[in-house]
Amino acid sequence: MTGQRLFVITGATGSGKTTVSHYLSQAYNIPRVVTHTTRPPRHAETNGVDYYFETPTTFAMNHFIERVTYADYSYGSSHEGLAKAWQKNNFASIVLDTKGAATYVKTLGTRVVLIYLMVDDPKVLVQRLSQRGDNTKMIAQRLASQEYQRDLIIPAALKKAAHVIINDDWQQAKQQTDHLMTQIKQEVVAD
Numbered sequence: 194m195t196g197q198r199l200f201v202i203t204g205a206t207g208s209g210k211t212t213v214s215h216y217l218s219q220a221y222n223i224p225r226v227v228t229h230t231t232r233p234p235r236h237a238e239t240n241g242v243d244y245y246f247e248t249p250t251t252f253a254m255n256h257f258i259e260r261v262t263y264a265d266y267s268y269g270s271s272h273e274g275l276a277k278a279w280q281k282n283n284f285a286s287i288v289l290d291t292k293g294a295a296t297y298v299k300t301l302g303t304r305v306v307l308i309y310l311m312v313d314d315p316k317v318l319v320q321r322l323s324q325r326g327d328n329t330k331m332i333a334q335r336l337a338s339q340e341y342q343r344d345l346i347i348p349a350a351l352k353k354a355a356h357v358i359i360n361d362d363w364q365q366a367k368q369q370t371d372h373l374m375t376q377i378k379q380e381v382v383a384d
């Protein structure tokens with residue numbers, strides 16, 4: 194459909210992907226595609242809101258656009274989830290690892306607005322995970338994963354398409370997000 198856009202938000206764990214997707218929802222009424230995972234819920238997470246929390250058996254029953262393994266858990270985004278978000282609004286967002294982001298860029302082409310979030314010093318990410326309340330064992334498992342290391346740097350395949358937002362300071366990251374929104378709205382009008 195004309196004017197449809199999917200804001201694909203990617204970057205390392207703790208870089209602020211969820212924060213940006215919440216901001217897009219609050220400030221611009223952009224719904225987020227809820228994805229599926231076998232990871233256990235964190236303290237403040239709700240089933241059906243933050244994720245659909247699944248067992249390996251129920252996870253396998255979804256119709257996935259793509260699915261990945263991240264730090265030993267499965268994650269996947271479904272055709273139904275995207276359709277549901279786009280039904281509500283021509284603009285939707287989704288939070289993905291860089292592998293999933295690459296799949297969406299390939300599949301949806303110019304309908305994807307790719308955001309890669311980063312911080313200048315990766316040590317800050319670890320502090321943010323602790324502040325978020327992640328348990329120590331989960332943080333250690335995450336940091337040891339190949340996927341965490343991979344997503345600290347923007348993959349070459351995503352570089353050209355990505356809008357890079359530095360999230361050292363939230364006010365500045367918010368400004369960059371607002372600037373991008375203005376740009377995309379103008380593009381859509383000109384479509």
Ligand SMILES: Nc1nc2c(ncn2[C@@H]2O[C@H](COP(=O)(O)OP(=O)(O)O)[C@@H](O)[C@H]2O)c(=O)[nH]1
Nearest residue numbers: 206207228229261263268269270288289290293
């Ligand atoms: N490819 C893909 N990645 C996902 C999906 N859902 C979540 N992710 C990513 O999986 C990674 C781990 O997510 P999570 O355990 O919530 O940790 P967080 O990054 O610290 O919030 C993050 O990079 C998420 O963006 C999905 O459906 N597909």
Ligand SMILES: Nc1ncnc2c1ncn2[C@@H]1O[C@H](COP(=O)(O)OP(=O)(O)O)[C@@H](O)[C@H]1O
Nearest residue numbers: 206207208209210211212321325360361362363
């Ligand atoms: N610019 C920032 N400064 C300080 N804390 C931040 C900033 N952006 C996000 N946070 C906090 O850092 C933690 C990780 O952010 P989150 O959005 O959950 O990251 P991600 O989804 O990429 O793992 C959260 O507690 C969030 O509130």
